[in-house]
Amino acid sequence: MLSRVADSLYWMSRYLERAEHTARVINMQLNLMLERGVGSDDAYWARVLRTLGIELSATEAAEAQMLAVSLVRDTRHKASIVASIIGARENARQVREQVSSEMWEQLNRLFHSVRERSDGSAWDAREFLQSVKEGSHLFQGITDSTMTHGEGWQFIQAGRFLERTVAVSSLVGEHFRELPEARDESDPVHLEWIGLLRSCTAFEAYCKAYTADLQPDRIAEFLVLHPTFPHSIRFSAGALEKAVREIGREVAGKRSSRVERIAGRLHATLSFGQIDEIMHGGLNTYLETVLRQTGQVHSALHQTYIAYPIEVALEA
Numbered sequence: 001m002l003s004r005v006a007d008s009l010y011w012m013s014r015y016l017e018r019a020e021h022t023a024r025v026i027n028m029q030l031n032l033m034l035e036r037g038v039g040s041d042d043a044y045w046a047r048v049l050r051t052l053g054i055e056l057s058a059t060e061a062a063e064a065q066m067l068a069v070s071l072v073r074d075t076r077h078k079a080s081i082v083a084s085i086i087g088a089r090e091n092a093r094q095v096r097e098q099v100s101s102e103m104w105e106q107l108n109r110l111f112h113s114v115r116e117r118s119d120g121s122a123w124d125a126r127e128f129l130q131s132v133k134e135g136s137h138l139f140q141g142i143t144d145s146t147m148t149h150g151e152g153w154q155f156i157q158a159g160r161f162l163e164r165t166v167a168v169s170s171l172v173g174e175h176f177r178e179l180p181e182a183r184d185e186s187d188p189v190h191l192e193w194i195g196l197l198r199s200c201t202a203f204e205a206y207c208k209a210y211t212a213d214l215q216p217d218r219i220a221e222f223l224v225l226h227p228t229f230p231h232s233i234r235f236s237a238g239a240l241e242k243a244v245r246e247i248g249r250e251v252a253g254k255r256s257s258r259v260e261r262i263a264g265r266l267h268a269t270l271s272f273g274q275i276d277e278i279m280h281g282g283l284n285t286y287l288e289t290v291l292r293q294t295g296q297v298h299s300a301l302h303q304t305y306i307a308y309p310i311e312v313a314l315e316a
Contacts, residue, residue, distance in 0.1 A: 013159030015088035020136035100146040110135035157243035221275040234270035259300040
């Protein structure tokens with residue numbers, strides 16, 4: 001596969017996963033605003049922005065809610081939902097012949113839908129965010145159903161699950177950095193822990209595993225180490241490793257072995273982790289290691305399949 005094709009499929013998938021995650025987190029925050037008492041919400045919105053990787057100055061933190069709103073449909077903000085979907089669509093356009101007609105039609109529908117609602121006309125934020133989530137899920141389902149599960153599809157999987165690993169790690173780390181343990185269900189912090197689980201679509205799955213008893217250690221174990229929940233960090237890292245390994249089968253030798261080794265180390269870090277040891281050593285320290293290793297996977301993937309020297313291609 002041409003490196004430009006692999007790069008476009010990879011980033012198309014990352015941008016769509018980013019848009020869906022941002023829509024889910026902001027939608028959850030809007031719901032929590034209805035449950036909280038009267039008071040300033042800027043501190044909560046500042047945390048939301050930090051979970052999305054946006055650092056704020058003291059002045060910006062005082063206007064966090066306004067800045068968060070710009071993440072929804074302001075095309076001038078590179079991290080906004082609309083900008084992410086525009087990026088996904090542009091990458092798909094560049095490799096139009098590699099995606100199915102159904103994939104292109106769905107992504108185009110989503111693109112035009114969000115563009116229409118970003119023109120300043122009247123709109124409903126929750127309806128907009130829900131349409132982004134549903135549109136992204138529909139695209140993923142159409143992709144799995146209509147595209148050959150070959151090398152191109154594996155690059156799409158790699159992009160999706162690498163982005164998800166980063167997003168959930170940042171989300172969990174920021175909440176555990178700030179939130180104390182809730183004393184009981186009447187404690188306002190209890191609502192924040194529920195918000196964290198719902199931001200990962202994990203509340204119902206968590207309750208089935210642990211009942212509705214919200215204990216931080218159990219929440220951390222579920223979101224970080226659960227082997228079969230699709231939005232846990234461990235599951236995402238495992239899916240990323242599998243995609244990288246399948247891509248490597250097409251490119252035998254040292255080129256593929258390096259990225260496979262790095263992805264395998266990331267998955268092993270999570271597969272053999274024990275929550276008591278992780279919490280004792282510091283959850284955020286552990287998640288920083290995960291984020292660093294995820295960055296190494298991205299760099300190795302880019303160097304191996306996207307930006308490799310021309311001499312390597314001539315030797316193949």
